[in-house]
Amino acid sequence: MDSCIICGGTEAGCLLKLREKGSRGINIASKKRRDTLNAIPGQSVHLDCRKNYTNPIRINKYLKDSLNNGQPDDTSVKLLRSKDVFSFPDHCLFCGCQAKNNNLKRGNDVFPVRTHDFQASIIDICLERQDEWSDTVYGRIQSVNDLHAADAIYHQTCSVNFRTKKNVPSAFSTPSKEIKKGRRVDAKVQQAFEDIFIYLEDHENDQHKLSDLVDRMGRLCGNEAYEPWYLKKKLQDRFGRDIIMTESHGKSTIITVRKAAESILHDFHKQKFKDAKEEEISVISTAAKLIKSKIQELPTQNDFYPLPSELEKCNYNISHLPEHLSKFLQQICGERNDLRIAAIGQCITQATRPRSYTAPLQIGLGVQLHHHFASRFLIDTLHNLGFCSSYSEVQRFETSAAYSQGTDIPEYKPGQCVQFVADNVDHNLRTIDGHNTFHGMGIIAGSTPGGDAGQTPVPKLNVVPSDLILKGKINITYYKAPPKSSIKIVFPKLKLEKIEDSTKNLDMVARIIWPLRAPTPSWSGLMHMCQTGQHPGKTTITFLPMIDMDSSDMSCIYSTMVFIVNQAQKYGFTPIITFDQPLYWKALTIINDGTTSNILSTVILRLGGFHAEMSFMGSIGHVMKNAGLKEVLETVYASNAVTHILSGKSVARAFRAHNLVETALHVLLVQKFLA
Structure with missing residues (x-):
């Protein structure tokens, strides 16, 4: 009959069959206990025996009893050196040492208890700590109903250590000659470190965070666990070149245990193979281990x-x-x-x-x-x-x-022409509940000729949303409109100079030959054939932060222009900004109201190319409204479409319609000229 490998009992109803994971847990506990027990899958064990054998608390007690040769541990003494009768007005509430309030003078930083919340918070910490020091403090607090009424005092350093789950400050703890507990604590910490060492050896194929190892050690020995920097040093001393520590900005150090190539080859040559197939598998496994070792290095x-x-x-x-x-x-x-x-x-x-x-x-x-x-x-x-x-x-x-x-323009070079474009940005507009939508002002900057975009390396950072908001923040400047504002558009007189243009007849030629349907280039192809010289290069587009405001709001438009002016002053170029037609009109109102002339006096305001074309098409339709143009277009387009063509709203149709009309007129003129 099977028997328990721990206690030797044969009660069949309580026996369980071990598997791979269960046998590995018993073997780890055996190493901690310094036993010779070696469990393999398929053996039997009692459930209670396995729990007791692998319980960390029972393992620590077993090791402590082994250190004391089976004798009771009578080395523990009080951490606090006060053996007199405790007095709240004369002794520190935490350490029990003599304390004196110097009336806010610098000394040992002794403070009186002033609030009732102080007592409640200390009770919560006592229940959370559950150690000898917290038991002592909890007993003192329970003897009075109000610490403030009892004139209780405390050391500031003792209060900080108690709240942060540290030990009594050395200045107020037992002198070294009276402490007999240190060796036991050192043994406990050493055993916890040995547990970390065994854990890393058993999981050499995994990667571990240094913070996780510190937490694991803290669960074994409490507040005596090593600090991260010291644990790193101890692991380096123990493993030597067989451990790799990878540090990344903003992330915890990654610990990897590896086997050296010499050790892997030594293990391979020690093996004895039954047949060729087993040797092939071993060769492949050894090669994989060597490659993995080099990857870890x-x-x-x-x-x-x-x-x-x-x-x-x-x-x-x-x-x-x-x-x-x-x-x-x-x-x-x-x-x-x-x-x-x-x-x-x-x-x-x-x-x-x-x-x-x-x-x-x-x-x-x-x-x-x-x-x-x-x-x-x-x-x-x-x-x-x-x-x-x-x-x-x-x-x-x-x-x-x-x-x-942030808000910078990367790869900017002096002499580049920088033009800003601002327009409304919409995101998540079709949510069912209407929440989490965004409607704001988006800004981009186009630099011509373009620089070498993407040549500045991006650092690896752990950025939280609050940091990103502060880094890419555009200050909001509220706009206060004057009582009466009217826009006066002034068209300055242009000084035209007569310049001999060798391409002035190309437009006429292109219009005449277009209906011939010959393999002639389009307008863009014709301009490409006539253009000489080097192209300045593509424009580099830089995305700038958005403004979380309604894009049509006057303050939003004003803040956008102020931001662009500041950017222009920072890099030393003239601020040029392009808006669509509704925003252009409001921006022009802000610039011409007279109150912001000093700030926005250098701004060159431009209407977007699409809206400029739409406005031009609408102007033609308005001027030629009663000249028969509508009736001509209705021979090709429907009447509703003609209405949008003449208003300029349907830009693509309007462009083609005007081309058709112009081409038809040229054909009639040429026909009359050649007749």
Whole structure:
């Protein structure tokens, strides 16, 4: 009959069969207890025996009793050195030492209890701490109903330590010659550190946060746990070169335990194989361990994201792979498939080091997918398959890029023409409940000729929304309209100079030959043929912060123009801003009201190209309204469409309609001329 491997009992009704996880837990507890018990799957154990054997509290008690050779622990003494009768007006409420209130003079910072809430908060902390010091303080508090009435006093340092779950300050604790408890505490802390050491060895294939290890040690030894910096030093001393610590800006240090290549090869040569198949599997397993060890050694740059220009280079992407992995993939994929080798290799590297490594191709693919599709489902699905970064990492990249830019114009060079464009921005307008919608003012800046956009690396930051709001904030300047405001549009006289234009007849030629249906270029093609010289280059577009106000609000428009003027003064260029027709009219009202002339006197206000064309088409329709133009257009378009054509609202139709009319007139003129 099966028996319990812990107690040896054979009660069949209480026996359980161990599995892989259960046997591993018993073996870990055996190491902690310094026993020789070795459990394997399939053995039997009592449920209560397993719980008691693996219980951390019982393990610590067992080790303490072992240190005392089975004798009761009589070394514990009071941490507080006050053995006199406690007096609230004369002794510190927390440490019990003599204290004296110096009436706000600097000394030991002794303060009286002034409120009843103080007593209630201390009781809550006592119930939360549940240690010897809290029991002593709780007993004192329970002896009185009102600490303020009892004239209780306390040391400020004692109060801070008690609230932050630390020990009694050394200045008010038992002298070192009276303390006999230190060795027991040191042994407890050492045992907790040994538990961390065993845990890392048992989970050498995982990556661990340093903060998680500190918390784990704190659960074993309480407030005596090592600080993060000291635990890091102790682990480095214990593991040496077999431990890798990866630090990232704004994130916890990542701990990885690895085996050196010499150790892996030594284990391989010690093995004895039954047949060729077992040897093949062992060779593959050893190769995988070697590649994993080299991946863990690979240095990573966690301070900045890669540049777009770098992601386009295969050599840069392959440089992020260890040589062993690169050679392995070349044997499988072929030496000419550099891009596939880099992509597959970075997927393997990212899967091996998910916390401490950010694959360049994976973050680049995630950002590109987000720009094109804005689908969290798509990105997270590919991330779960191991092909791209997670959606949270993509969001972190975008917030880091927005925070690092702020309200600046990156890559600006003196001499560039910068034109600002502002218009309304709408988001989430079709929500069912009408909430979480956005209607504000969006601003972009176009720099011509464009600079080398994307050549400034984006730092990896942990940005919270409040920091991002402060970084990209546009100050709101409220506009107060004058009592009477009227716009006076003044058209200055233009000084025209006679310039010989060699292309003045091209327009006439293009109109005449258009109806011939010959393979002639369009207007843009004709201008391209006539243009000489070098093109200045594409315009670089920079997205600037939005203003969370109604875009048609006068204060919103005024704040937008003030922000643009400040930007122009910062970089030293003339402020040029483009609005659509409704916002243009209000902006013109603000500039001409006379009260803001000093601030906005340098602003060049422009009407957007589309609205300028719409206004021009509407002007033609208004002037030619009674000249028969409507009747001519109704031979081609419906009457309702003609109404929109003449008003300029239907720009595309109006442009084609006027072209048809002009071409028909030219044909009639040419026909009459040649007749």
